[in-house]
Amino acid sequence: MASKKTTIVILGAGPAGLMLAFKLLQRKDLNLVLTIIEKQHSPGGIAASFKEEGIWLDYGSHRLHPSTPEHILHDIRNVLGPSLLKRVRNGRIRLQERYLKFPLKPIDCLRHLPMSFIFGIFFDLLRKPFRSTKPAASFADQLLQGLGPTVCNTFYFPYAQKLWGYSPEQIDVEQARKRVSAGTILKILKKMSAFLPGMKTQNSGVFYYPEEGIGQISKELAERVQQQGGQIFYDTEASGITIKEGVITSVSVIKQGEEHDKLSADFVFSTIPVTRTVTLLSPGENSPVQTAASSLTYRNMVFVYIVMDCEQWQPIDAHYFPEEEYVFSRISEGKNYNGASTPKDKTIICCEIPCQSGDKIWVADDEQLKHIVLEDMEKAAIPARNFVRVFSKRQANVYPVYTIGYPSKLKIIEHYLAQMRGLISLGRQGFFTHDNIHHTMMMADRAVQCFAETGQWNAAKWDAFCDEFSSYVVED
Numbered sequence: 001m002a003s004k005k006t007t008i009v010i011l012g013a014g015p016a017g018l019m020l021a022f023k024l025l026q027r028k029d030l031n032l033v034l035t036i037i038e039k040q041h042s043p044g045g046i047a048a049s050f051k052e053e054g055i056w057l058d059y060g061s062h063r064l065h066p067s068t069p070e071h072i073l074h075d076i077r078n079v080l081g082p083s084l085l086k087r088v089r090n091g092r093i094r095l096q097e098r099y100l101k102f103p104l105k106p107i108d109c110l111r112h113l114p115m116s117f118i119f120g121i122f123f124d125l126l127r128k129p130f131r132s133t134k135p136a137a138s139f140a141d142q143l144l145q146g147l148g149p150t151v152c153n154t155f156y157f158p159y160a161q162k163l164w165g166y167s168p169e170q171i172d173v174e175q176a177r178k179r180v181s182a183g184t185i186l187k188i189l190k191k192m193s194a195f196l197p198g199m200k201t202q203n204s205g206v207f208y209y210p211e212e213g214i215g216q217i218s219k220e221l222a223e224r225v226q227q228q229g230g231q232i233f234y235d236t237e238a239s240g241i242t243i244k245e246g247v248i249t250s251v252s253v254i255k256q257g258e259e260h261d262k263l264s265a266d267f268v269f270s271t272i273p274v275t276r277t278v279t280l281l282s283p284g285e286n287s288p289v290q291t292a293a294s295s296l297t298y299r300n301m302v303f304v305y306i307v308m309d310c311e312q313w314q315p316i317d318a319h320y321f322p323e324e325e326y327v328f329s330r331i332s333e334g335k336n337y338n339g340a341s342t343p344k345d346k347t348i349i350c351c352e353i354p355c356q357s358g359d360k361i362w363v364a365d366d367e368q369l370k371h372i373v374l375e376d377m378e379k380a381a382i383p384a385r386n387f388v389r390v391f392s393k394r395q396a397n398v399y400p401v402y403t404i405g406y407p408s409k410l411k412i413i414e415h416y417l418a419q420m421r422g423l424i425s426l427g428r429q430g431f432f433t434h435d436n437i438h439h440t441m442m443m444a445d446r447a448v449q450c451f452a453e454t455g456q457w458n459a460a461k462w463d464a465f466c467d468e469f470s471s472y473v474v475e476d
């Protein structure tokens with residue numbers, strides 16, 4: 001048991017920060033004083049939920065994937081109890097003016113894909129031995145080598161442009177590894193085979209989802225953290241981190257946008273954007289690390305919600321739109337995630353539009369967004385029904401953008417942060433990674449394992465875990 005109290009400040013009350021706090025507070029041997037600083041009014045980060053017209057809604061389609069490691073699922077089950085539902089996926093994807101089931105299913109693809117597309121994939125497979133085997137220099141190279149032009153030009157390349165705002169040639173090869181779980185035709189076929197009769201496992205085509213939206217996981221975790229003696233300050237933003245002789249000493253915060261305070265800290269776990277963490281350390285405007293941080297970017301997203309006067313708009317949970325002719329990348333219907341049967345006369349869908357700070361989507365008002373979205377829904381043959389109104393929400397920094405050369409900049413940042421004893425950056429934004437909720441919670445779980453009973457932090461163990469985090473691949 002650590003004899004002296006250890007003071008921990010966690011920046012961010014998203015899934016990573018909350019799971020970290022929840023698990024740290026269970027370590028009675030550590031003798032902790034723990035505080036979470038969250039700039040929003042409530043917990044959940046990107047994976048928060050809110051209620052509108054009696055319907056639970058998320059910031060875009062969110063589900064807990066069945067590949068969530070058993071011990072993490074166990075923790076989530078413990079805090080949610082029977083509220084954690086197991087649901088059957090019912091998604092579809094629009095390709096070449098047709099809808100296919102998503103995740104892809106072999107018989108459905110054969111039935112609905114144009115023959116020209118199927119032959120294109122077949123010829124690409126035959127030509128694979130003649131494609132370049134040079135080490136790929138970009139996302140485009142990597143996927144062309146693995147998948148061939150038919151799948152790339154129809155699906156991945158327009159999707160990349162829409163999601164990250166750069167051409168596939170400008171995107172780093174690492175993006176393909178982290179974001180494309182099936183990077184060859186054979187891997188796609190293998191994934192699809194999980195839906196063939198006789199090949200199904202109990203996790204094929206299912207997901208977990210809380211009754212009150214994905215944010216219920218964070219909401220319940222936040223309650224447990226407070227019950228275990230942790231403090232959470234909402235509407236409070238970290239504005240500076242103080243270091244003395246290479247050791248963290250305190251975090252400066254601004255409460256409710258005006259009241260300044262300083263919290264002393266032996267350890268700061270930061271789940272906020274790593275670029276912001278660098279700025280909080282004030283390394284100097286022209287320092288190499290600040291220059292590196294300023295050159296890394298995140299993509300934003302506008303969520304356009306459409307209220308309709310009907311019980312259900314479509315029986316589908318999520319519709320995916322990789323093609324550029326549609327402004328949205330995905331549309332989801334909240335009630336289809338938790339199977340809510342009320343309200344009887346209303347449903348709300350959420351259209352996800354990736355964008356950049358200051359661009360025409362980011363600054364558009366609800367009336368403008370309404371026209372843009374309704375027009376593209378007509379184009380996609382899924383018009384709104386009994387339209388009532390539109391409202392929108394915005395989230396900055398939803399996707400880290402991996403432009404070519406980003407790894408060398410990230411290395412500069414990682415090297416700089418590694419010098420600061422007591423400062424650990426983790427989570428989706430803190431690790432500058434594309435990940436799922438369960439990945440971000442695994443980071444939290446691993447961080448707790450790096451504390452010895454004496455309260456000492458095992459940096460070498462954490463470094464080894466960081467290699468593991470780099471291997472995570474996103475699931476859709």
Ligand SMILES: Cc1cc2nc3c(=O)[nH]c(=O)nc-3n(C[C@H](O)[C@H](O)[C@H](O)COP(=O)(O)OP(=O)(O)OC[C@H]3O[C@@H](n4cnc5c(N)ncnc54)[C@H](O)[C@@H]3O)c2cc1C
Nearest residue numbers: 012014015016039045046060062063238272427428436437
């Ligand atoms: C559109 C979309 C759909 C997704 N769908 C899925 C899905 O289906 N399944 C899945 O598993 N994952 C999904 N994800 C990923 C999932 O949302 C993330 O993995 C998860 O939210 C990351 O949690 P986190 O705690 O690391 O970060 P975040 O959720 O980003 O939390 C970080 C927190 O830090 C706070 N913060 C930032 N700056 C400061 C500051 N200066 N001071 C104090 N607080 C600050 C933020 O307000 C936020 O609450 C999706 C992501 C997106 C964008």
